[in-house]
Amino acid sequence: MTLLPPVFDPSENDLLDGLNPQQKEAVTYRGPALLIVAGAGSGKTRVLTHRIAGLIASREAWPSQILAITFTNKAAAEMRERIQHIVGGAADGMWISTFHSACVRILRREADKFGFTTSFTIYDSADSKALIKRIVKSLEADVLGFTVSSVQSRISKLKNELTDVDGFARQANMSDPRDAMFLDIYRQYTQSLRRANAFDFDDLISQTVWMLRAFPDIAAQYQRRFRHVLVDEYQDTNHAQYSLIRELTRPVEPQHVPPDTRMELDERGGIPGASLTVVGDSDQSIYAFRGADIRNISEFERDFSNAKVVLLEQNYRSTQNILSAANAVIRNNFDRVDKKLWSDGGEGAKIVGFTGFSAHDEAQFVADEIHKLRDAGQSYNDMAVFYRTNAQTRALEEIFIRSAVPYRLVGGTKFYERAEIKDLIAYLTALVNPADEMSTRRILNSPKRSIGPATETAIWDFANKYGITFRDAMRRAGELGLGPKVTGAIAQLAKLLDDATAGLDIDSPTGRKTVSQTLKTIVKGTGYLEKLLQTGNPQDEARAENVEELISVAAEFDKNNAGGSVIDFLTDVALVAAADDLIDESGAVVLMTLHTAKGLEYDSVFITGVEEELLPHRIAADEPGGPAEERRLFYVGITRARKRLHLSLAMMRSQFGETAASLPSRYLQEIPEELIEWRVSPGAAGGRGGYEQRSVASARKPLGSEGYGTAGGYGRSSSDAGSAGFSSAVRFRDSDAGRETAPKAKPKQKWINEVTGQMRDNSGMELVAGDRISHVDFGEGTVRAILGSEAKRIAEVDFDSAGRKKLLVKLAPIEKLTN
Numbered sequence: 001m002t003l004l005p006p007v008f009d010p011s012e013n014d015l016l017d018g019l020n021p022q023q024k025e026a027v028t029y030r031g032p033a034l035l036i037v038a039g040a041g042s043g044k045t046r047v048l049t050h051r052i053a054g055l056i057a058s059r060e061a062w063p064s065q066i067l068a069i070t071f072t073n074k075a076a077a078e079m080r081e082r083i084q085h086i087v088g089g090a091a092d093g094m095w096i097s098t099f100h101s102a103c104v105r106i107l108r109r110e111a112d113k114f115g116f117t118t119s120f121t122i123y124d125s126a127d128s129k130a131l132i133k134r135i136v137k138s139l140e141a142d143v144l145g146f147t148v149s150s151v152q153s154r155i156s157k158l159k160n161e162l163t164d165v166d167g168f169a170r171q172a173n174m175s176d177p178r179d180a181m182f183l184d185i186y187r188q189y190t191q192s193l194r195r196a197n198a199f200d201f202d203d204l205i206s207q208t209v210w211m212l213r214a215f216p217d218i219a220a221q222y223q224r225r226f227r228h229v230l231v232d233e234y235q236d237t238n239h240a241q242y243s244l245i246r247e248l249t250r251p252v253e254p255q256h257v258p259p260d261t262r263m264e265l266d267e268r269g270g271i272p273g274a275s276l277t278v279v280g281d282s283d284q285s286i287y288a289f290r291g292a293d294i295r296n297i298s299e300f301e302r303d304f305s306n307a308k309v310v311l312l313e314q315n316y317r318s319t320q321n322i323l324s325a326a327n328a329v330i331r332n333n334f335d336r337v338d339k340k341l342w343s344d345g346g347e348g349a350k351i352v353g354f355t356g357f358s359a360h361d362e363a364q365f366v367a368d369e370i371h372k373l374r375d376a377g378q379s380y381n382d383m384a385v386f387y388r389t390n391a392q393t394r395a396l397e398e399i400f401i402r403s404a405v406p407y408r409l410v411g412g413t414k415f416y417e418r419a420e421i422k423d424l425i426a427y428l429t430a431l432v433n434p435a436d437e438m439s440t441r442r443i444l445n446s447p448k449r450s451i452g453p454a455t456e457t458a459i460w461d462f463a464n465k466y467g468i469t470f471r472d473a474m475r476r477a478g479e480l481g482l483g484p485k486v487t488g489a490i491a492q493l494a495k496l497l498d499d500a501t502a503g504l505d506i507d508s509p510t511g512r513k514t515v516s517q518t519l520k521t522i523v524k525g526t527g528y529l530e531k532l533l534q535t536g537n538p539q540d541e542a543r544a545e546n547v548e549e550l551i552s553v554a555a556e557f558d559k560n561n562a563g564g565s566v567i568d569f570l571t572d573v574a575l576v577a578a579a580d581d582l583i584d585e586s587g588a589v590v591l592m593t594l595h596t597a598k599g600l601e602y603d604s605v606f607i608t609g610v611e612e613e614l615l616p617h618r619i620a621a622d623e624p625g626g627p628a629e630e631r632r633l634f635y636v637g638i639t640r641a642r643k644r645l646h647l648s649l650a651m652m653r654s655q656f657g658e659t660a661a662s663l664p665s666r667y668l669q670e671i672p673e674e675l676i677e678w679r680v681s682p683g684a685a686g687g688r689g690g691y692e693q694r695s696v697a698s699a700r701k702p703l704g705s706e707g708y709g710t711a712g713g714y715g716r717s718s719s720d721a722g723s724a725g726f727s728s729a730v731r732f733r734d735s736d737a738g739r740e741t742a743p744k745a746k747p748k749q750k751w752i753n754e755v756t757g758q759m760r761d762n763s764g765m766e767l768v769a770g771d772r773i774s775h776v777d778f779g780e781g782t783v784r785a786i787l788g789s790e791a792k793r794i795a796e797v798d799f800d801s802a803g804r805k806k807l808l809v810k811l812a813p814i815e816k817l818t819n
């Protein structure tokens with residue numbers, strides 16, 4: 001018998017050290033199927049990690065036989081790191097990835113078996129939107145009420161249910177013009193993707209499932225390979241993802257068993273299916289809108305026979321106060337199994353509640369609290385700010401910049417969604433996938449080279465006439481019958497692309513260019529950066545910085561992936577999930593949506609905008625199951641906090657271009673009053689008439705009191721839902737009450753000049769301790785100290801009435817007072 005190479009060999013105790021009995025059972029159980037269901041912070045992910053490490057350490061499985069699915073790439077990286085920590089380099093060959101990344105890996109190997117090439121492009125949401133837009137326009141589908149986003153979400157839903165074009169055709173009512181039109185759109189969309197050799201995000205999973213089902217011999221390769229499949233956050237799997245797991249864990253049929261196999265065979269001569277472990281919490285299911293199906297959890301035992309179920313009940317993450325609040329909120333969802341989640345982490349600090357007058361007021365509270373926590377020794381990395389919608393970030397960002405809070409935005413205006421980045425990515429895509437005509441069309445006139453829509457059409461018509469690709473038609477610019485200037489521009493671009501493509505060839509005389517070299521060739525050849533820098537427009541300067549940033553991203557990629565190709569780079573880029581922007585070392589507070597926060601944990605958490613219309617979101621509020629799903633989202637947010645939780649709201653909020661009064665979220669009143677300590681706006685202190693302890697509920701009845709209790713059956717009568725919950729809870733300044741309907745901000749010296757779009761710049765202001773300054777919002781104060789230097793100069797100021805604040809001198813709306 002040959003021994004396996006030595007791997008890290010911890011005594012069993014190391015792996016099980018510190019785990020509670022249920023956790024130990026979950027780590028050591030061996031059998032075909034294991035389901036771990038438990039509330040937030042009970043160690044589900046930790047158990048999964050230790051289970052994998054245990055399989056490797058005990059030599060029950062090679063790393064290559066393990067497939068672990070996590071919810072984000074960040075979670076995958078974290079899990080890999082934790083496993084490496086336990087078993088060392090043995091973890092290298094293991095597939096730990098998201099559903100999407102695992103499917104890309106499979107498709108990159110197999111796509112050529114069904115009509116794609118392995119250099120396929122991945123369309124992100126914005127790409128598919130652009131394609132749908134074109135189709136909707138050409139079919140004039142808007143006449144029938146189709147919008148781009150409604151089409152996009154419907155297609156996505158169908159794909160998540162594994163309903164392809166033919167499947168839809170079978171279920172559609174073709175005498176209904178809307179169904180007929182949608183079928184047309186869906187078909188054209190699918191054909192366009194295929195022609196472009198591209199998959200959209202949902203395709204990655206549905207096409208993999210389809211491929212595994214259509215090619216049993218290929219499926220058998222993966223079924224033989226993966227002996228252990230483990231899935232985190234199982235409550236958020238949709239039908240396509242569920243089907244993928246089913247296909248991968250099926251037993252291998254006898255005819256697909258190689259004669260020389262050393263694997264144990266079942267009685268039929270086949271190989272038993274992989275062992276499957278899933279962990280999840282139905283209270284954290286927040287992706288129903290993307291087709292996630294909680295039933296995947298509740299029906300696990302039926303679907304996977306002999307499944308063992310383990311329950312975990314101790315929460316190791318949060319203090320009891322935070323946990324009690326979470327339990328109190330989620331208890332209002334009916335149709336759930338109540339869990340007895342407890343913590344021995346002590347009561348901990350009270351939850352802090354805050355009601356600001358405006359979103360800026362709210363943001364200022366968050367910034368001030370962050371500074372306080374930081375002064376008390378907490379690092380920025382351990383703090384996170386959550387919100388329901390990306391639009392909320394604007395106020396937070398403005399205030400954070402002004403108040404010198406270092407922050408990182410996760411998701412939202414994602415780096416890779418910016419026009420200039422998409423342009424350069426389109427250039428790279430055009431190089432490796434010339435069939436992707438969308439990319440080539442995108443870059444035709446960017447940067448501007450006077451190739452307008454008419455010229456684009458001319459190239460397109462020429463390509464169709466001769467049955468050649470768009471790129472081929474560009475190469476024959478001289479035959480298009482266009483003016484000399486335009487002809488020259490097209491020819492020049494075609495040559496640039498061809499030269500750059502040649503540079504990717506391993507056999508090219510100069511050797512294969514790296515990704516960053518290729519990118520630089522493009523940036524230089526097109527004059528992309530130069531043109532941005534020439535305009536003098538500050539926005540273009542920011543764009544130029546982004547271009548440079550992308551070049552550094554590519555350089556970093558080259559460094560970490562010796563020999564990595566442009567395709568590898570593009571795959572990476574396409575898969576950068578929202579949470580992946582997180583780099584913890586940066587020492588910055590992270591800002592992210594509640595959805596992105598799943599699975600993560602922070603010492604201090606701020607949940608902002610805890611208001612009706614935002615949480616529950618107005619779209620969800622009227623949908624069946626919507627308010628319950630939004631409550632789960634709130635539950636997810638609360639349970640991210642280890643030690644401190646802040647819940648805040650604003651009385652007035654601008655949304656959709658209008659400023660309107662907002663109401664406290666119905667979920668706030670579900671938290672027992674004694675767990676929350678409410679604060680009032682500090683800006684109102686001194687000289688402003690003070691506060692009156694007055695409840696919002698008595699001024700305006702929260703929505704929760706009208707009908708929701710009865711309609712939703714959440715067990716609260718309409719009488720106790722309103723005033724009682726809020727009477728001492730949510731307060732606002734009486735002096736502001738008159739401004740509710742017509743909020744008029746006092747004339748402000750804006751930190752961004754609206755006319756020029758130029759940022760305020762106080763770089764030249766010489767400030768020293770003792771100087772008196774005046775601030776637009778905080779009034780007058782005395783500079784206490786100056787920290788940092790140049791652009792990062794921070795003034796610590798004791799304001800006469802607003803207390804101590806830190807301000808970024810360069811951008812803060814301040815003036816130096818001469819005395």
Ligand SMILES: Nc1ncnc2c1ncn2[C@@H]1O[C@H](COP(=O)(O)OP(=O)(O)OP(=O)(O)O)[C@@H](O)[C@H]1O
Nearest residue numbers: 018019020039040041042043044045046316317599
């Ligand atoms: N037995 C234990 N002893 C000490 N700490 C533990 C134990 N089990 C888990 N933890 C810690 O508790 C925290 C929560 O664990 P983990 O993230 O695995 O929970 P989870 O159930 O996956 O939560 P979520 O539902 O939010 O994903 C982590 O910091 C983890 O290291």
Ligand SMILES: [Mg+2]
Nearest residue numbers: 044045046599
């Ligand atoms: Mg987890």
